Amino acid sequence: MTFSDTTTLSRRRLMESSALGLGLGLLSPAVLAQTSPAPALTGANPAEILRITNAFSRGAQPLKQGLKLELPVLGDNPASVPAKAKVELPMTPTSYCEAMIVIAEGNPHPLACSFEFTPHAGTAEVGIRLRLIQSQAIQVLARMNDGRVLVARQHISVTAGSCGM
Incomplete structure (x- = not known):
């Protein structure tokens, strides 16, 4: 792997993690697989x-x-x-x-x-x-x-x- 490949990979990971935080929808399948679904909300007790x-x-x-x-x-x-x-x-x-x-x-x-x-x-x-x-x-x-x-x-x-x- 060359320096150029490593830089591209680091930029992609940064973009994916930023998208996860900002909700931009630019997530890779690997990142999506790591996220858990939101818990279901119920009414008050x-x-x-x-x-x-x-x-x-x-x-x-x-x-x-x-x-x-x-x-x-x-x-x-x-x-x-x-x-x-x-x-x-x-x-x-x-x-x-x-x-x-x-x-x-x-x-x-x-x-x-x-x-x-x-x-x-x-x-x-x-x-x-x-x-x-x-x-x-x-x-x-x-x-x-x-x-x-x-x-x-x-x-x-x-x-x-x-x-x-």
Whole structure:
């Protein structure tokens, strides 16, 4: 093997390893054979969802009124599904929302986000974009400063999974 052959071989290995890191699709069959398939993702464990909701509610029974959740019926881009949650009760210095969480029940990590509020916020309203792996229920819980917990839940259908991409 000559110096020229060795240099060409080294350049090819460098290109193949760089392509593997960058996902350019320039992989040789030998490199492809060494890669393992990605593990299959599954939805959240129901016990995990229960643990999250119990920890948030602190023993209070969630009320199905006073909290509004807005989601599209169909999430045509599961990588960015718009959602809006709003506490519809009046906010005063003595009665206000302390915290709110959003749970994507079908995602491997169901707690999508959490928010904290003060009486100075004047409203408890959030607009977010969710990344969803499959059609599933979205649940929002809001904890009021007096210990009440409000809940809203809605199902959304998505066209394709994106969390595992």
